[in-house]
Every structure is written in structure tokens, then in C-alpha cells.
Amino acid sequence: MTRREPPVTGPDEPVVFPPVTRIRLANGLAVWFVERRQLPFVTVSLLVPAGSAIDPIDLPGLASLTADMLDEGSGTQSAIEIQEAFGRLGTTLDTEAGPDAVLLSLSVLPRHAHEACALIADLVMRPTLAVEDFERVSTLRLNRLRQLRNSPSSVADQAFVQAVFGAHPYGHQPWGLTQAIERMHIENVVHVHEAAYHPASCAMMVVGSLEPADVARIAESAFGTWTGPEKGSDLISTIPFSPAPRASASRVILVDRPGAAQTELRIGHVAAPRGTPDYHALVLLNAILGGQFVSRINLNLREQKGYTYGAHTAFDFRRMAGSFVLQTSVQTDATADAVRESLNEIAAIRGDRPPTAQEIEFGSATLTRGYARSFETTGQIGRALTQLAMYDLPDDTFDRFVPGVRAVRADDLTAAAQRYLHPDQLVVVAVGDRVTLESGLASLGLGDPVVATVDI
Secondary structure, X not given: OOOOOOOOOOOOOOOOOOOOEEEEOXXXXXXXXXXXXXXXXXXXXXXXXXXXXXXXXXXXOHHHHHHHHOOOEEOOEEHHHHHHHHHHOOOOOEEEEOOOOEEEEEEEOHHHHHHHHHHHHHHHHOEOOOHHHHHHHHHHHHHHHHHHHOOHHHHHHHHHHHHHHOOOOOOOOOOOOHHHHHHOOHHHHHHHHHHHOOHHHOEEEEEEOOOHHHHHHHHHHHHOOOOOOOOOOOOOOOOOOOOOOOOOOOEEEEEEOOOOOEEEEEEEEEOOOOOOOXXXXXXXXXXXXXXXXXXXXXXXXXXXXXXXXXXXXXXXXOOOOOEEEEEEEEEHHHHHHHHHHHHHHHHHOOOOOOOOHHHHHHHHHHHHOOHHHHHOOHHHHHHHHHHHHHOOOOOOOOOOHHHXXXXXXXXXXXXXXXXXXXXXXXXEEEEEOHHHHHHHHHOOOOOOOEEEOOOO
């Protein structure tokens, strides 16, 4: 082999997701375990079906604020004592609030797994939820929201979900809105905790160097006394809502930022849920359209036209239909042209210019060559387990990804594009200088831009 010739690549590495051991405690808590002996490490996660989709329509942000309150004191321990306890175990607790669920997770040495689980159990079963802690946490959230108001990207994200989803449970970001946070009281947090944090709806995920019997013993010791209603034994079953309706026509939302040198753009609409049978086709379609550096959108807007430093697209897969979105920031005087080129690319991939064999091969390779590396650590496997639970996916979901993507053909991509990309229903959000942008955006043929204010 010489340095002039690239190495020959081998076949795709097969992925065999490790077997999942499932038990259910008498109180209904689901416990999922994957044995992983390569390293003396254990990752523990608790999945709670209390994401931002359960927020009351007048209190967006309540679910994530409730999650933030969990480690502010529990039982007889203060917030500082809790953090010191985690520190003695050599770990920290990560709390993540998304649209569909809240996830608490940490990684520890196996000998500390019992104590770590006991700490997590204390937080979710016996949080103090004190008024003074709520005032401090909500003040921190309000300060964070003030920062986000000055971020064009955050403003565009908020404007986009509001425009696409409206009053639907997905119509706001998990972090919430300032006016809603100011209206909240500790009683709202207590109500969410009492309503959503009970064992029959939650799942404990454990991955690492333990025996199944050890996991059962640890789970029972930590969570066995947790009580709550029996209803909700199916994971994530406490979020009863329907998919958001699609828009009837395309439109342009303009958020004024006087003097802005760049325009933050979001272009998209309601798309598909995670459980769609077109999942592999949509993932590959996105890779070709805007999911990689050599995608059509990025090559057009960045490499050929020089409008932006980068542009990408994504399908935001959730329990119910999430969104398809094109995201970029372009120079102000190129905004209308950038939108026009984006709309053309989205329309073209539906049929006029379908994916080529070369694009399909390159996109497939990008998605599959390194896929096996997605399951190397206990944390990665733990996150994969939460995907199975949250979206009610079969255990062989990850085994089927590589062959599933490789099996997608050009006709499948065109069918998926026609089913889930709708140029006549796209919402265009532009955050930039109104004086410079308005006439250009009006020339796109999507109607006059609607000038909007966005509260965060």
C-alpha cells in the first residue's frame, strides 16, 4: 500500500445489541438491565414520563423546573449534602428534561451502585420542594431566559416551534417562558411531582458490571418502598395527546432584530414520529438533503453560494410527530436567496432531482460505517435503552439499523420525501433586520411576512 491510495474499507461492522433483562418491582417500577463486563463501571438512569409535553398550556417550563428542583433537598439532606454525597461516590447526577421525558443519570463504580441508586431514589421519592429553594431555582431559570432572549438562535428555535406546533404540547421549548415562570408557585411543582413521579410509569435502566440478581436487589432496596397509583404500568403512557396538525399553507414569520448582520433561519413543518415505518428511509433522506457536510443544502448554501458557514436539516423524532427543520444562519443581504435555494432543494429531492446512486451510497456509508461505535460505553447503551423504552421500540431496533439503511432504495427515498416533505406547508422563520429583509421575503411567493414578537 502506498500513501497515494486510500485504504480499502471492509464491510459494515454488524451491531448486536446486548440482551436486555427485564424485571418489574411489586410497585410497578420497570427495571431494565444490560450486563457489560468490559470495564468496572455502571451507568444508572431513571426515565420519568414527565417531559415538557405535560406542561399546562399556561405554564410552559413547569416540567423542567420540577426536574431542576429534585436535587435541591430530599429527606433530611440539603442540596449541598446531596452534592457532597454524589461527590464521595465519584459521580455527578445529570438531569435532562426533553419534550417526552425527564432522564436522571449517573455513572459509578459497581461497588457504589447501591448507594448511588439510593440517592436517586431519595430525590424522586422524597424531594423537599421547599419554597426558598423554588425561589432560587426559578430566579436562576429567569436569568437563563434573559440570556436566551439575546441569542438569535434561541429566538428562532422558540419562534419555530410556536409557529409549527401552536398550542400543541410540543409548541414550546422545555425551558419555558419568562411570564410563565414568573406565574409559577411551589404548589405547581408539587402537583407535577405527585401526578407524574410514581413507580408504575417510570423505568430504571442499569448497564454495567453487575449480576442480574445484584440489580434486582439494588432496585428493590432503593425503590421498593416507592408508592403510587397502579395505573400507568406501560412506560410513558401518561401523555395522552395526538399528533399536531399540519399547516394548510406555507408562510413566513419575521422577527425583527434591527441592524443584525446575519439572519437566523428555520424552515420546516410537522413531520414523523420515531415509530414511523419509514424511519430508515427518512434518516438516509436527511443525510443526503442536509444531514452531512456534503449534503445538498450545505453544498449549495455554503460551498456554491457562500451564504453561510454551514446549514443542516434534521427530522426531530419524538413519540408523536416531531418536526422536519432546516437550520442555518446567513448573511442578511442573502436571506431571500438562501430561502429560495432551500425551498428548491426540498422540492427537488421529492422527484425532480431524486437522490442519485452515488448520493445513496455515500449517505449510507456515512450513517453505517461508524454506527457500531455508538454502543461502546455503558452510557451509550444506557441512552439506547431509554430510546427503546421511550418510543416503545423492539429490542432488535439497533441491530436492524445498518441493514435497514443499506436496504433503502431510490424509490423508497422518493416515497418518503413525498410523504414527509411538503414544500407547500413549510413555515419559514427569519430572525434578522426587518428593514432589509421584508421586501425580499415578500418576493418568495409565500405571502407577506408576518412580523412577530417572540417572548422567551
